[in-house]
Amino acid sequence: MKTIGFIGLGLIGGSIVKTIRKYHSDYRILAYDQDRETLASAVSSNMIDAVCEEHDERFAGCDYIFLCAPVEFNVQYLEYFKDHLGPNTILTDVGSVKGIIHKEVERLGMESCFIGGHPMAGSEKTGFESSSDRLLENAYYIITPGGEIPLDRLTDFTELISSLGAIPMVLTSEEHDFITAGVSHLPHIIASALVNLVSMLDSDQEYMKTIAAGGFRDITRIASSSPIMWEQICVENNKNISNVLDDYIRLLIQIRCFVDNKDSQSLYQMFANSRDYRDSIDVVDSGLLKKAYVLYLDIADEAGGIATIATILALEKISIKNIGIIHNREFEEGVLKIEFYDGSSMEKGAALLKKRNYIVYER
Ligand SMILES: NC(=O)c1ccc[n+]([C@@H]2O[C@H](COP(=O)([O-])OP(=O)(O)OC[C@H]3O[C@@H](n4cnc5c(N)ncnc54)[C@H](O)[C@@H]3O)[C@@H](O)[C@H]2O)c1
Numbered sequence: 001m002k003t004i005g006f007i008g009l010g011l012i013g014g015s016i017v018k019t020i021r022k023y024h025s026d027y028r029i030l031a032y033d034q035d036r037e038t039l040a041s042a043v044s045s046n047m048i049d050a051v052c053e054e055h056d057e058r059f060a061g062c063d064y065i066f067l068c069a070p071v072e073f074n075v076q077y078l079e080y081f082k083d084h085l086g087p088n089t090i091l092t093d094v095g096s097v098k099g100i101i102h103k104e105v106e107r108l109g110m111e112s113c114f115i116g117g118h119p120m121a122g123s124e125k126t127g128f129e130s131s132s133d134r135l136l137e138n139a140y141y142i143i144t145p146g147g148e149i150p151l152d153r154l155t156d157f158t159e160l161i162s163s164l165g166a167i168p169m170v171l172t173s174e175e176h177d178f179i180t181a182g183v184s185h186l187p188h189i190i191a192s193a194l195v196n197l198v199s200m201l202d203s204d205q206e207y208m209k210t211i212a213a214g215g216f217r218d219i220t221r222i223a224s225s226s227p228i229m230w231e232q233i234c235v236e237n238n239k240n241i242s243n244v245l246d247d248y249i250r251l252l253i254q255i256r257c258f259v260d261n262k263d264s265q266s267l268y269q270m271f272a273n274s275r276d277y278r279d280s281i282d283v284v285d286s287g288l289l290k291k292a293y294v295l296y297l298d299i300a301d302e303a304g305g306i307a308t309i310a311t312i313l314a315l316e317k318i319s320i321k322n323i324g325i326i327h328n329r330e331f332e333e334g335v336l337k338i339e340f341y342d343g344s345s346m347e348k349g350a351a352l353l354k355k356r357n358y359i360v361y362e363r
């Protein structure tokens, strides 16, 4: 039996708590969040055993304490925990930037009790109500151990992360901050800039907003993410982000030249290269781009159509992750998109629906 403490019970803190409850029902969970309603909802859903104050001696009895607030707030907690950890407590965090917290850990001499962490899973949604016990499933969980962490403590922590269904990967904080600047931080900046550009260019009639279809939606979902979280990430990883933005701007200028010069060959090559690289990522079963298990099917536009399909799948105990009608150019009439949790559910679902004479597209 272990005791685990949490500071911050939003999307990520809440998801870790729910996953611990799922796989380790005997663990005791203590938590503090600055939002009282969040704590009340965690207690009433039986996800935590005790509510703590911001500075609370009970945290010293924890085996692990997870800092799950926005990055700069996590860093601010180190000062308190420096003198309030038990002899065996490991302090960890889930922040999207690692350099800044490790710097403070070193300054405070806490390297023997701190292990940095960052689950590469998330969402544009925030808060405990959006958290899920499936968020960590098959996601890479980057671990950035402090220089003086004993090997057995690191092994224990890695085992805890594996036991939650995630895939631990050890990196240095420098490697982490460079890599995430490219594959996470820059994409959020691009999505935000694109949405702001369209908002700026759109007319009073808002035609752009009205007709924006699948392409715009696919690339801009993350523009709805938490402003406070992303403001702090950009400030705290500013050097890496600035460098990768430079590369990106150079690339955009080059693309503008291709367009201005109607350089068909270069434009074709650009799209061909990106397609090949993107497709090579998608075949990986877990990773930064997790494989989506999705089926599309034609469905008559009549009341109860979706409910019928949901019932057919539910009767066979096949869970649906997401379901909805999509309209885009790929499917002229619009189709029903169903997302499953795993490949075998998708295959079972496809077979079942085909047997019922639905036209199913697998891609
Ligand atoms: N959202 C993602 O996709 C994602 C993915 C991986 C890691 N992260 C990291 O996880 C951390 C939390 O992000 P989230 O998505 O869960 O955000 P969130 O907004 O859903 O949750 C943050 C929680 O922290 C609480 N909080 C804020 N300041 C606090 C403070 N000073 N003391 C105590 N509680 C405080 C808030 O009330 C909220 O419940 C961030 O460091 C972020 O970088 C986010």
Ligand SMILES: O=C(O)C(=O)C[C@]1(C(=O)O)C=C[C@@H](O)C=C1
Pocket: 095, 096, 119, 120, 121, 122, 123, 124, 125, 183, 184, 185, 222, 225
């Ligand atoms: O899927 C999303 O919505 C995310 O933005 C998740 C995402 C990312 O992939 O960039 C966001 C921030 C994190 O630190 C890790 C994961």
